[in-house]
Amino acid sequence: MALDSRVPKGPIKDKWTDYKNKIDLVNPANKRHIDIIVVGTGLAGGSAAATLAELGYNVKAFAYQDSPRRAHSIAAQGGINAAKNYQGDGDSTYRLFYDTVKGGDYRSREANVYRLAEVSTNIIDQCVAQGVPFARDYGGLLDNRSFGGVLVSRTFYAKGQTGQQLLLGAYSAMNRQIARGKIEMFNRHEMLDVVKVDGKARGIIARNLITGEVERHSAHAVVVATGGYGNVYFLSTNAMGSNVTAAWKIHKKGAYFANPCYTQIHPTCIPRSGDYQSKLTLMSESLRNDGRIWVPKSLDDVKAIREGSKKPTDLSEDERDYYLERRYPAFGNLVPRDVASRAAKERCDAGYGVNATGEAVYLDFAAAIERYGKEQAKIQNISNASDAKIYELGQAIVEAKYGNLFQMYEKIVDQNPYKTPMMIYPAVHYTMGGVWVDYNLMTTVPGLYCIGEANFSDHGANRLGASALMQGLADGYFVLPYTIGDYLSDDIRTGKISTDTKEFEEAEKEVKAKIDFFVTNKGTKSVDYFHKKLGKVMWDKCGMSRNEKGLKEAMVEIKAIREEFWKEVSVPGSASEMNPELEKAGRVADFLELGELFAKDALTRNESCGGHFREESAEESGPQKGEAKRNDKDYAFVSAWEYKGEPADAVLHKEELEFKDIELKQRSYK
């Protein structure tokens, strides 16, 4: 099947407006007769469910947690971008579009990104109207902060809990529709397959996680908004339950999976402390506004610090290597995430890591505390303020900005980050890859949509900070509710979809068979055993830098782990009860397939771009030596993989990327 991105004709500025004007609509009386299933209730799914219900469709929403409010969007800390230009610093729709395409290393679809930048301002208006308590300045107007990879201040925030507040906003909109009876909410339900009737998505099979019952649900269209697959690495900043299952199941039923190898490794996370570690904790990128990243210049100091005979605060300015400021003078500590992460890895690989595992660098706030302290002393007319007073004043400002993050750090690491620099290290955070969708956000299966982090579309090979919240809400509030009407306008006479058909029966049988296998298999090893093993291969060979040899090994190793899994996995308990081990088993089974496709995709893309760094493709000389080298001639395309049984047999389809409004350049943050 040839890929048709369905991008409308015309100049980029007018595409979305013109398209909306001409799109087929469903009249309000008919919407009542149309059912839509939304799987996942984070920012994308929650906002989509609320908006579709408001429009008049009957929505069935599914979440594996006990409430939509628990979705992992809630953990996003820093903020949300919007081209409001409230700061008057030259921001515009075009500039946000440009920054996002450039930040994504020119591997995203122009038309989608422009639309995203266009609707970004509506999101802020909408959220404020919903009662989202964004930070404000003393004049009562909205405040902004800046984020990595851009030169303007366009990030709106609510302390360090922006994701939480935006999700609660979408959740409140959902609650209003649940109360009206327009959304039927299925908490503690997990989608285990999609059901296709005559080639169209017409329902899902879901398991009730309390009773274990396997249920059939039908609808005229299915929306998958189940987030990213970062947990394929076992350790990531994702929630423990975050999984690829829904996305992978639809992939197996015909939806192409795009760019699986594009993974964002976030530079500022709390380093790992031991083998028992179950997840990694992110420290918001906003910290890089005020924190300076460094390692010691000399290996002797590194050794002394590791042994505990020296403290980081003992080192003078001259003895510190602020490597981001050194390498990227223009952007300094605010380079994009992929660049910052690789730079940290480079220093640590060279032996400069500052903790026992050798995988940590410092994020230091001393300079910011001093700067703010002096500023405050001036504001408060304190002349000849003592160092202690300046420190106290400065600490208060830093605390007001990042207090909750500092507290979180202290609880986990048991060190006071006001007194000693934080230790950070990159960790898997977000996946730019995902289910391939066209301009309408529809997958290659008619009637099957994919939104939010689960799809591939807007961030290219690297996502800029504060853009995930923007994309999730844009998809859910302002894009999908329009585009889905175009498809559903053909369904106004279809009537209710029956679940008593052979398609539903077969799908249900298949799901039940797999569940039965798990609970009856006489294995010897726990699900986590396999998940950790997979995670290690992924991190070592498909992590921050990749090469041909490693990727080939990864494919073989993952396949072997998968085969062992199906023989040796042990799942206690039964199928007809709440059984967390059984849930995990199903999810890890899918990760074990995705992992191999991931490696295959990374192997196929023999260029470095964004979060995907191929050691074979780096600048060999000149001022950019060692930086990623993109290959636009051969790789300016989206890799969309078609399922053919074994992941190794997946077939590649290319969507060529055209850049008409942006000149392709090497991404330089020097």
Place this chain on the structure above:
Amino acid sequence: MTFVICLRLRPWLPLLKSKNNFKIMGGFFKSSIGRKVAMALSAFFLMFFLLQHLVINMLSVISPDAFNEVSHFMGTNPLVQFALQPVLIFAVVFHFVMGFVLELKNKKANGVSYAKNNGGANSTWMSRNMIYSGLVVLAFIVLHFIDFWIPEINTKYIVGDMTGLHNGEFRYYHELVEKFHSPLRVGAYVISFILLGLHLAHGFTSAFQSMGATAGRKKNLQLIGKAYSIIVPLGFIIIALFHHLTHNH
């Protein structure tokens, strides 16, 4: 403090006759918060009563004559006897009955109890045991009624002697002193007042919180509450001990 009460009370005066706005539940005072407010309102009245009771009783320490005068006035004034006294009785009965009703409801809301519960980690003993301190105070009130109120009602309204005289003198001071002869009774009084103090230590600020008073006033309120819950019971204890110790036959 009175100012605060007035300020906070004003908007609710029409509330007593307002129509029920609740769509699901049957009226403000049937709602959980309404009941809290009712508890707080009766508590305010009782706390005010306690204060004036203490002031009058204090007179017995300072000047028996003044005590007799005021007691006679209170005991025979129709407004006090036929308006305030019924309100007081109602407030006492209401506060206790509502206290029990809420306790039962709250027990029901609790479900299975914890195998291990470390209540001391997050709240004061007083706040968790209002029902017990309240029960002791209730037992005290029964004793107090038997001691004073029932004989008083008997003399005035059944025997019909409204003179307040005994052997040509006012009887009030004498009766008061008489009661504090027994060390057992004095002991019971002292214990009851300590419990009352504990009840008030939480109850005073709690009543204000229930009525919606928040942060700005909180610090001062807590201070006043502490002072009140110590001074009032202590005053009564001093009176009891004073008469017990100074009138040994």
Place this chain on the structure above:
Amino acid sequence: MNLTLKIWRQKDSNAKGQMVDYKVTDISEHMSFLEMMDVLNEQLVNSGEEPVAFDHDCREGICGMCSMYINGEAHGPDRGITTCQLHMRMFKDGDTITIEPFRAAAFPVIKDLVVDRTSFERIQQAGGYISVNTSGNTQDANSIPISKHAADEAMDAATCIGCGACVATCKNSSAMLFVGAKVSQYALLPQGQVEAADRVQNMVAQMDLEGFGNCTNTGACEVECPKGISLDNIARMNRELMKATIK
């Protein structure tokens, strides 16, 4: 360190549960409490027993899913954190740790340490929102200035994660801190004014219907709340309800 765990085990909502003793060894003080539970569960799975079911998800203290009553306190002995952020350095070698589900009649146990908190959902559905359509055709975000003070205070109330520690801790199983926080968030913002009276009445009515107890102002909820939601929010809710009733 080596520990003895006393854990509530209950097969399903209808079964009778009981406390069961387990031993775990070689626990690092840097582990989080839930990682210690992972160690126990791995041990149970490897010996063919059913692992202990417990709610958890984000493991960074924001989703509100984790919900254990540890040594007599919601989210354990530390302050300002959820169970997933509790670290084993709070305990000593040889300790016995009692682990129970959050208890309240309105939070029935589903299995082991997992409880059903959908009563919170229904309270939110009764009025925890501002009735504005998600069309995006609202006025510009900066057209209503909101004082920084009010915005910050609304934010403090809005940080509630809906974990239910307040209910679990309360000797009366009262949900007033949870409801008060939501009522306050909207009461403090101009956008929330239009529906303020209906909102507080409907949410309180639903809270009562769900069988939560009454607030006796012990203040335990505020102490145990992982997000430090202030008791002032309950007072504000009381005011809002009185205001709504006499309107």
